[in-house]
Amino acid sequence: MKPVHEEMRTIDKQINLKWLLTGALLSSIGMSFIWPLTSVYLHDRLGISLTTVGVVLLFNSLASILGSYIGGTLYDKRNPYHLIIIGVSVATATLFTLIFYHGWPIFGILLFVNGLASGWNLTIVNSIGTSIKSLDARYVFNMLYFAQNLGVVIGTSIVGFVYSISITLLFVIATGLFGLFELVVIMTYKPAANVRRQSGSGGRVTQNHPALPKVNTIILTTFFVSLLIIWTMYQQWVSNLSVYMTSLYIPLKNYSFLWTINAGLIVLIQLIINWIARHHENLIGQILFGIAMITSSFIILIFAKTYPLFVGAMIVLTIGEATTFPTIPALVNSLTPIETKGRYQGLINAWSSAGRALGPLFGGIIIETWSYTSLFIIASLAISLTLILITLLWSVSQHRITFYH
CATH class of the missing domain: 1.20.1250.20 (MFS general substrate transporter like domains)
Structure with a gap:
């Protein structure tokens, strides 16, 4: 290497x-x-x-x-x-x-x-x-x-x-x-x-791509599967939560306002993250924190019956997504050589899109089979498992990871 x-x-x-x-x-x-x-x-x-x-x-x-x-x-x-x-x-x-x-x-x-x-x-x-x-x-x-x-x-x-x-x-x-x-x-x-x-001439890259270290491959695969799971659960906010909130006699306009909160917080959080990035560099820590926050948002939803709790859950979710989603591409970038960066950035979007595609169907099946509460419990457990898996895998293999610039 x-x-x-x-x-x-x-x-x-x-x-x-x-x-x-x-x-x-x-x-x-x-x-x-x-x-x-x-x-x-x-x-x-x-x-x-x-x-x-x-x-x-x-x-x-x-x-x-x-x-x-x-x-x-x-x-x-x-x-x-x-x-x-x-x-x-x-x-x-x-x-x-x-x-x-x-x-x-x-x-x-x-x-x-x-x-x-x-x-x-x-x-x-x-x-x-x-x-x-x-x-x-x-x-x-x-x-x-x-x-x-x-x-x-x-x-x-x-x-x-x-x-x-x-x-x-x-x-x-x-x-x-x-x-x-x-x-x-x-x-x-x-x-x-x-x-x-940098890698070839005439607009092409030579076909002799360096083999990605096995540890890097395992970590990247874990990230991709985690993105699939997280986005599948995240889509419940987009596709099914509006129906759940209206069933609790919360007006639809209040649900829409949650996304106004989401957008405003993302702007604020990005400014804070950019400031932190100038003084500290801990991409994996940032990702783990974000996943923990996304998990917490679904735990809050398990007990949410009034609008303030939904607002609180959205705030926690937004902190999580703004911390996690832009940081994963940055970490994947550092784990891949220049010859394959495009492929792995594409896989990030592909696995995320797969989660967005599966989300509404998955949520609908769980809701019709059991209940909204069951959906939120399953989402909490599934995202928690990704958090535990990434934490353990990184702890065990971090000294054998190859980083690229």
Whole structure:
């Protein structure tokens, strides 16, 4: 295995983080114009059954998984600049087509294509983030996470208003946002191609990828499975908690306000984490703390019958997600050599997308078979097991782990 200093390569010019964040923000706003209203539009406007809607959403998630994996794999072999242009172009073309053709079944087909492009673009953007050597990886991924969440806040806050005016206008604005994203990519992302020059020439990486140490492989696999479990449980907040709260006679607007709290706290927490990152570096400690907080949020839900307890659970959940989700890509980055960074960043998004796809179905089965309380207990236990497994595995193997820069 090569020493750490031999893994460090000189990059003549790096992509500016502000442009990477701008792209992530525009993409997130644009996508937030689509996913929140997919079910409502298909069911209420097009008269599609909820079962069919579920199938459409499942295939959209599967497309995102596929796009993430393919994008990450190609990142390690091809020119990232060309890859991001392809991904954004496909997304823009899909949204442009939706302006004129948004009936059934073309909407479902285009949603699948958009899912492919979404997974592809997210992975390529995150992978390009690994090439910014002038900044701490934790800071880069924290800021990407912040930009993506800010986009969700902006998009979801106005999508309902635009939808009430015209579904066509919704697609026009989304297309315009991705058109801006493409313009930013063409004008500012070209330095991303430099990372390929570190490992090969002519825009390709040599096929002799260094073998990843066995310990690193085991830890990475553990992280991926943990992401699957955590995201499966996290989706209960998105998909099933609203029904549970309304069954307790808590207004739906109060449930929506929980996500306003979530968005505001993420902004604050990211500022705090970035400050901590300048003085302390303990990625695994940060991840374990975050997973413990996510577990605690579900423990609170077991006993939650009044709105203040749901608010408390959301605060704890937000601290956990803002601490964990952007830190895992940073740690995975340090556990993988430059030749395979794209592949493993893609796997992060793929396993996370798989959890998001399985979440609603898993929760529905548990609720119908037992109860909401049973769901929260199972979620608490499952996430606790990932916390214990990661802690034990890291404690036993930390001295044999190979770190890369």
